[in-house]
Amino acid sequence: MNAIKYLLLIGITLISIVSAKVNLTENNTSYILSNGLATFTIAKSSGFITSMKYKNNSQEFLNRSYIDANGGKVYFSVTSSSVVIRTDDLVEIVFYDDYSKHVGTGFAIDWEVRYTMRSGVSGLYFSLTQAHKSNYEEAQCSELRLVMRLKSDVFNWLQVDDFTKRVMPTAAQQNKCTTLSPQEACQLETGEVIHKYDWSIDVLEHKVHGFASISKNLGSWFVMPSMEWKNGGAVNRDLACHQGGADSLQILYLRGSHYGAGDAILKRGEVWSKMHGPILIYLNEGSDVNAIWDDANRQADAEKQLWPYDFVNHQSYVPKAKRGSVSGKLVIKDPLYGSLKISDATVTLVQPESSTEPIHPQQWHKMSHWVTHVTGDFKIENVVPGTYQLRAWSKGIVGEFYTTNTITVTSGQETKLGEVKFNAPRIGPTIFEVGVPDRTAEEYLHGDHFNQWGLYNKFAEEFPNSVNFYIGKSDWQFDWNYCQVSIPGGANGNYKACEPWKIHFNINKVPSGNILLRVSIAASSSTALSVSVNGRNQSSEVKDLIDDACIRRDGIRGIWSMKEFTFPASLLKQGENYVSLHTRAIGGYLTYYRFDGIMYDHIRLETSDSSYPGVAIPPAAGSDPSPSTTVNPNPTSGSCWSQRLGFPCCNGCDVAYTDSDGDWGLENNNWCGIDKSKCSSSSCWAEAQGYQCCKNICDVVYTDDSGSWGLENNDWCGIPNTCNNNSDQCFSQSLGFPCCNNCNVVYTDESGSWGVENNDWCGIKSSC
Numbered sequence: 001m002n003a004i005k006y007l008l009l010i011g012i013t014l015i016s017i018v019s020a021k022v023n024l025t026e027n028n029t030s031y032i033l034s035n036g037l038a039t040f041t042i043a044k045s046s047g048f049i050t051s052m053k054y055k056n057n058s059q060e061f062l063n064r065s066y067i068d069a070n071g072g073k074v075y076f077s078v079t080s081s082s083v084v085i086r087t088d089d090l091v092e093i094v095f096y097d098d099y100s101k102h103v104g105t106g107f108a109i110d111w112e113v114r115y116t117m118r119s120g121v122s123g124l125y126f127s128l129t130q131a132h133k134s135n136y137e138e139a140q141c142s143e144l145r146l147v148m149r150l151k152s153d154v155f156n157w158l159q160v161d162d163f164t165k166r167v168m169p170t171a172a173q174q175n176k177c178t179t180l181s182p183q184e185a186c187q188l189e190t191g192e193v194i195h196k197y198d199w200s201i202d203v204l205e206h207k208v209h210g211f212a213s214i215s216k217n218l219g220s221w222f223v224m225p226s227m228e229w230k231n232g233g234a235v236n237r238d239l240a241c242h243q244g245g246a247d248s249l250q251i252l253y254l255r256g257s258h259y260g261a262g263d264a265i266l267k268r269g270e271v272w273s274k275m276h277g278p279i280l281i282y283l284n285e286g287s288d289v290n291a292i293w294d295d296a297n298r299q300a301d302a303e304k305q306l307w308p309y310d311f312v313n314h315q316s317y318v319p320k321a322k323r324g325s326v327s328g329k330l331v332i333k334d335p336l337y338g339s340l341k342i343s344d345a346t347v348t349l350v351q352p353e354s355s356t357e358p359i360h361p362q363q364w365h366k367m368s369h370w371v372t373h374v375t376g377d378f379k380i381e382n383v384v385p386g387t388y389q390l391r392a393w394s395k396g397i398v399g400e401f402y403t404t405n406t407i408t409v410t411s412g413q414e415t416k417l418g419e420v421k422f423n424a425p426r427i428g429p430t431i432f433e434v435g436v437p438d439r440t441a442e443e444y445l446h447g448d449h450f451n452q453w454g455l456y457n458k459f460a461e462e463f464p465n466s467v468n469f470y471i472g473k474s475d476w477q478f479d480w481n482y483c484q485v486s487i488p489g490g491a492n493g494n495y496k497a498c499e500p501w502k503i504h505f506n507i508n509k510v511p512s513g514n515i516l517l518r519v520s521i522a523a524s525s526s527t528a529l530s531v532s533v534n535g536r537n538q539s540s541e542v543k544d545l546i547d548d549a550c551i552r553r554d555g556i557r558g559i560w561s562m563k564e565f566t567f568p569a570s571l572l573k574q575g576e577n578y579v580s581l582h583t584r585a586i587g588g589y590l591t592y593y594r595f596d597g598i599m600y601d602h603i604r605l606e607t608s609d610s611s612y613p614g615v616a617i618p619p620a621a622g623s624d625p626s627p628s629t630t631v632n633p634n635p636t637s638g639s640c641w642s643q644r645l646g647f648p649c650c651n652g653c654d655v656a657y658t659d660s661d662g663d664w665g666l667e668n669n670n671w672c673g674i675d676k677s678k679c680s681s682s683s684c685w686a687e688a689q690g691y692q693c694c695k696n697i698c699d700v701v702y703t704d705d706s707g708s709w710g711l712e713n714n715d716w717c718g719i720p721n722t723c724n725n726n727s728d729q730c731f732s733q734s735l736g737f738p739c740c741n742n743c744n745v746v747y748t749d750e751s752g753s754w755g756v757e758n759n760d761w762c763g764i765k766s767s768c
């Protein structure tokens with residue numbers, strides 16, 4: 001860039017900074033707010049935005065906009081409005097709906113809408129506060145939204161996150177589409193099916209959604225500095241943007257129940273209020289849709305930094321100085337493996353609705369706060385004072401963990417929790433597992449492109465014999481459908497349950513005690529689940545799964561739950577076994593039971609027999625830990641890489657699991673890091689000859705002058721000195737089990753005598 005252009009650029013920037021005063025003009029019908037970057041016109045009669053324009057661009061963004069509740073049954077109805085603040089830096093307008101126009105409709109709630117324009121910000125802040133007074137009748141509010149109907153001929157690029165984006169079909173194409181089932185799905189003449197739920201958003205990390213204009217290089221976005229107010233909180237999913245013929249619908253769901261989050265029910269006499277927002281209605285431009293999207297995301301990051309906004313002055317809004325924070329270290333212990341490696345956890349603070357409604361996806365009364373991608377230490381900032389329950393879960397670890405003691409957050413204070421310890425559920429060693437515990441069904445067939453209409457219709461065709469999953473042979477990415485869903489062929493044209501899904505597995509040895517099938521459920525609708533072992537002894541049905549609509553609304557992560565099914569281990573036999581998952585539609589979203597079913601998150605069969613040679617679980621399946629400031633980047637000498645992740649160094653060199661951090665070993669029932677340099681320095685004689693040392697075996701295949709040779713990974717390896725069993729005989733190594741160091745016999749079969757060490761079977765040496 002040459003100097004003149006550069007100076008020109010600075011000049012323009014300065015001009016736009018100095019000219020960024022907020023200008024309010026009003027006439028008998030409208031308020032007009034402008035700051036040189038954006039101009040918004042708001043109708044006095046409705047409180048709705050009637051016009052949005054960017055800078056000096058004459059393009060009108062809107063056909064119309066409105067604020068409504070309960071799916072359009074109730075509209076915001078202005079009873080008064082006024083200018084709250086009018087300075088060069090900020091103008092705020094308030095509209096009230098005092099419920100007088102809704103008496104007798106079951107919507108006994110006051111609404112208050114505020115629009116705020118600040119200098120230098122190319123958009124308008126929006127908030128909506130609801131209140132229920134002590135003399136109000138019972139009220140119900142399932143849905144609350146701001147709907148912007150943009151001109152679809154201009155705003156035809158939909159984007160709700162980095163991955164969900166597309167050019168929308170034109171109004172003419174949409175008008176010619178054929179309604180399918182569910183009825184919101186529509187097939188265009190091209191054959192493509194569009195379904196508004198395919199563009200839903202997950203609240204957990206949501207930042208921006210809206211539309212861009214490909215032809216005019218403009219963008220219209222909702223930018224979220226926080227979604228602490230959303231019902232269902234961190235686990236919620238909701239609609240965001242969709243088609244609408246002549247209009248492109250950009251919708252802000254302040255409350256919604258599309259994916260099972262709870263309706264607000266305000267009892268007669270209850271005193272309550274809640275502010276939703278503010279959020280920023282952001283207008284921008286760019287060289288193409290990617291540039292426009294990137295700019296909106298930069299704005300979102302900047303808005304997050306400013307949260308809680310210091311310009312909000314309202315009795316229902318808690319300013320930054322009056323908020324508190326909660327910090328601690330998340331520790332999850334497994335009864336067999338000790339502290340588990342936390343690679344990607346979410347920690348949330350929620351306020352359960354009551355002792356009888358503990359399911360947090362249903363919460364709506366108050367704010368919830370969360371942090372995600374936690375690897376151990378966490379700090380949740382800007383928490384509204386109050387008492388909370390802490391709930392946490394981590395990718396790679398089965399279970400949802402919550403505190404039984406309430407956590408009190410005080411104004412201006414940090415609540416330091418220290419170590420927040422939980423025990424991971426497990427009755428004993430793992431016989432098998434299917435999937436990754438991560439509250440989704442993404443790892444299964446079609447899970448990687450779940451937000452697409454009609455995938456459930458493929459099941460009957462793709463699995464004509466239902467699911468038969470063979471542990472050790474099948475691959476869940478292909479052989480396990482993302483949902484166990486009802487299929488055509490029931491009586492009277494209804495759908496019916498599919499054949500039970502079967503998981504086939506082999507065991508060498510029948511464990512003692514019980515077995516427990518731990519079923520983590522990612523989503524479900526109107527389905528009861530039961531389990532049987534080897535085709536018999538079917539459990540009673542679990543019938544309390546909540547309908548989260550994920551199957552029919554193309555989600556992959558609904559209301560999570562974990563169910564346990566216990567059986568006597570004696571139902572198993574040596575050799576082949578199977579467990580079956582039986583589903584049955586109960587109730588049903590539609591009377592013909594279509595779209596009913598279950599999405600599994602993860603399934604694990606455990607045995608209470610602690611001596612059973614179970615499958616070791618990896619320290620953490622799932623994503624790599626993101627860099628954290630709490631990590632000590634310079635471990636002191638004499639330590640190893642795993643210490644910064646909270647795990648000791650291994651004494652030995654046996655690799656049990658490898659991930660991007662390094663090689664993990666299991667020692668004293670705890671994961672430990674293997675120091676490669678240390679292990680390779682205990683080199684063996686074979687390296688001098690260009691061969692590796694044997695790592696996991698001690699079986700001598702051949703001996704020559706230099707030493708004993710084994711075979712590993714189809715290559716010769718030198719038997720290291722650590723394989724010092726010359727004097728000992730041990731039958732079990734050929735069966736894949738190590739020799740015992742001690743001589744305590746636990747069990748004897750035709751192969752020999754077995755002991756247990758490190759939670760694994762081992763062969764008793766003949767020298768015992």
Ligand SMILES: *[C@@H]1O[C@H](CO)[C@@H](O)[C@H](O)[C@H]1NC(C)=O
Binds near residue numbers: 023025032034
């Ligand atoms: C404020 O807006 C009005 C009408 O939109 C315009 O006439 C006026 O010049 C503006 N004032 C400033 C200071 O920009």
Ligand SMILES: *[C@@H]1O[C@H](CO)[C@@H](O)[C@H](O)[C@H]1NC(C)=O
Binds near residue numbers: 027028
């Ligand atoms: C607003 O309405 C009043 C009475 O309806 C009228 O007297 C006045 O001239 C109007 N003002 C403008 C700016 O239109």
Ligand SMILES: *[C@@H]1O[C@H](CO)[C@@H](O)[C@H](O)[C@H]1NC(C)=O
Binds near residue numbers: 028030032
């Ligand atoms: C008020 O201003 C708006 C926006 O400029 C305009 O559309 C409307 O006609 C005006 N109303 C009156 C009564 O002047």
Ligand SMILES: *[C@@H]1O[C@H](CO)[C@@H](O)[C@H](O)[C@H]1NC(C)=O
Binds near residue numbers: 056057058
């Ligand atoms: C808008 O203003 C800029 C200068 O600030 C000018 O270069 C541009 O041509 C104007 N655009 C329109 C559509 O008037």
Ligand SMILES: *[C@@H]1O[C@H](CO)[C@@H](O)[C@H](O)[C@H]1NC(C)=O
Binds near residue numbers: 154246
């Ligand atoms: C909305 O905008 C489209 C152009 O995108 C136009 O054809 C249509 O008539 C508008 N509808 C309304 C209600 O103004």
Ligand SMILES: *[C@@H]1O[C@H](CO)[C@@H](O)[C@H](O)[C@H]1NC(C)=O
Binds near residue numbers: 536537568
């Ligand atoms: C399992 O079912 C069989 C019959 O199918 C029955 O004989 C047996 O007692 C059952 N076992 C248990 C532990 O319930």
Ligand SMILES: *[C@@H]1O[C@H](CO)[C@@H](O)[C@H](O)[C@H]1NC(C)=O
Binds near residue numbers: 723
């Ligand atoms: C250790 O014992 C096993 C089982 O008897 C045998 O196969 C193996 O070769 C022995 N290893 C060494 C290094 O002697």
Ligand SMILES: [Ca+2]
Binds near residue numbers: 437439440442601
């Ligand atoms: Ca999963």
